[in-house]
Amino acid sequence: MHAPFVSVVIPAYNEGERLPRFVAELTRVFLERSAPPVEFVVxxxxxxxxxxxxxxxxxxxxxxxxxxxxxxHQFTYVAAPRNQERARPSGSAGVTRQRASRGWPSWTRMAPSAPRSFTDWWR
Structure with missing residues (x-):
């Protein structure tokens, strides 16, 4: 793999029913379209x-x-041993989450066209 041009962090907590569809769609879109190397970290x-x-x-x-x-492109899966809650840093995963004023928007609520829109951004 080439060094990633951009890294995309996808938070997942008990998303086993929805995440597979999202990841499959991202994979399909990034295989169909030209884009700089992207690292997806779930x-x-x-x-x-x-x-x-x-x-x-x-x-x-x-x-x-x-x-x-x-x-x-590359997909990587990182898991914390237990839930770290919203505002705490996830030390095991090496990721710090910050609370937005209105809370985190859920990737599961993205429009079906969102992965395509993301790749269109690179054009």
Whole structure:
């Protein structure tokens, strides 16, 4: 993999039912379109074991698909051993989250066109 041009952090807490669709769509879009190398880091903040397994499996499948296609992008899964709550730094994952004035917007509420819009931004 080339050094990533940009890193995108995707927070995930018990998103095992929704994250696989999102990751699959991101993978599909980034395989179809030209974009600088992007590193997607899915950070699991202490999800329940079944949810964590589904999340990890979706990231591993996406990375395998990117590697098979020879894509310059990369998916990585990082997991904290337990939930760190909203305003605390996730020391185990090396990620600090900050609270926005109105709370975090959920990636699960993004419009279906959001991944395409993101890649269109690079054009």
């Amino acid at each position: 950070v699991d903040d202490g999800s329940a074991p079944k949810q964590a397994e589904l999340q990890r499996a979706s990231v591993e499948a996406a990375q395998a698909r990117l590697a098979t296609a020879g894509a310059r």
